[in-house]
Amino acid sequence: MKILVTDVIAEEAMELLKKNHEVTFKDITGEELAREIAPYHALMVRSGTKVTAEAINNAENLIVIGRAGIGVDNIDVKAATRNGIKVVNSPTGATISVAELAIGHMISLARRLPKADKTTRAGEWAKKKLKGVELNGKTLGLIGCGNIGRVVAKYARALNMSVIGYDPYISKEKLEEEGIEKVESVGEVMGRADFISIHVPHTPETHHLINEEMLSKMKTSAYIINCARGGVVDEKALYNALKENKIAGAALDVYEEEPAKNNPLFELDNAVFTPHIGASTKEGQIRAGTICAEQILKVLEGKEPDFWVNRPR
Numbered sequence: 001m002k003i004l005v006t007d008v009i010a011e012e013a014m015e016l017l018k019k020n021h022e023v024t025f026k027d028i029t030g031e032e033l034a035r036e037i038a039p040y041h042a043l044m045v046r047s048g049t050k051v052t053a054e055a056i057n058n059a060e061n062l063i064v065i066g067r068a069g070i071g072v073d074n075i076d077v078k079a080a081t082r083n084g085i086k087v088v089n090s091p092t093g094a095t096i097s098v099a100e101l102a103i104g105h106m107i108s109l110a111r112r113l114p115k116a117d118k119t120t121r122a123g124e125w126a127k128k129k130l131k132g133v134e135l136n137g138k139t140l141g142l143i144g145c146g147n148i149g150r151v152v153a154k155y156a157r158a159l160n161m162s163v164i165g166y167d168p169y170i171s172k173e174k175l176e177e178e179g180i181e182k183v184e185s186v187g188e189v190m191g192r193a194d195f196i197s198i199h200v201p202h203t204p205e206t207h208h209l210i211n212e213e214m215l216s217k218m219k220t221s222a223y224i225i226n227c228a229r230g231g232v233v234d235e236k237a238l239y240n241a242l243k244e245n246k247i248a249g250a251a252l253d254v255y256e257e258e259p260a261k262n263n264p265l266f267e268l269d270n271a272v273f274t275p276h277i278g279a280s281t282k283e284g285q286i287r288a289g290t291i292c293a294e295q296i297l298k299v300l301e302g303k304e305p306d307f308w309v310n311r312p313r
Helices: 011-018 030-036 053-057 077-082 095-111 113-121 147-158 172-177 186-192 235-243 282-300
Strands: 002-005 022-025 042-045 064-067 086-089 139-143 162-166 195-198 223-226 249-252 271-273
Touching: 002 011, 011 022, 011 282, 030 053, 042 282, 053 077, 064 282, 077 086, 086 282, 095 113, 095 147, 095 195, 095 223, 095 249, 095 271, 095 282, 139 147, 139 186, 147 162, 162 186, 235 249
Parallel strands: 002 022, 002 042, 042 064, 064 086, 139 162, 139 195, 195 223, 223 249, 249 271
Antiparallel strands: none
């Protein structure tokens, strides 16, 4: 069968696909993808390709769309479902990579590492201006306690942090097994935690979940980290909270508009920014790519995939 890959994926994943199928790589998206999709039986993407309803409607032979990663907000899943096309992903591929970045951002904020680097390079020995805080003994608040959130909790406990978490889909008993105290609202996380880490998808229900009201509940000494999805945090509200020093700081890897350019948040020096690199590790890309490739191959072989996003209820 014919497989189209439109984003760069790990060579290990490409080799899996090539064993029994014809694989074509084209760096295309949007209207161009819609024009060229018709001959293909499978499509594999990462976050760069926008798989629109137009492209899906033109996909005369398409059986499966694979997302090498967890988020499928760049794929019109409803259109795929209407057309009987399976959407699969690799939700566990980048778990460790994203969790490590979240912890890295926490340390960067706590010890003011970006400013320390910048001032030292500039010849300013700013030792007295760079007093930080320890993670030891602090409370980490998780918003979302899925695969990534639970790994972040594990790392945080190793740093002698206590962990609380909000997740309406996971039982109190399950979270307690992971060393996480379950709380009943986002607001409680915001009010109690010294560091808040977000690990939820961007959906209509989570859009601007972290808004002016939620940010107002935070301690003035608290920090917030988002390595999940842009749109979960209201960036205007976050800008105001940081600008007015209502919270201590923030770290973002994801943004409401990407690529993020000329974002007002970038003017602030009590925040840390990275360009959506949560999954961008060698190991994470290999896992995400090969898991996704395995799901695509299962569908093409008539088998049920393990990670089927639009599985019928």
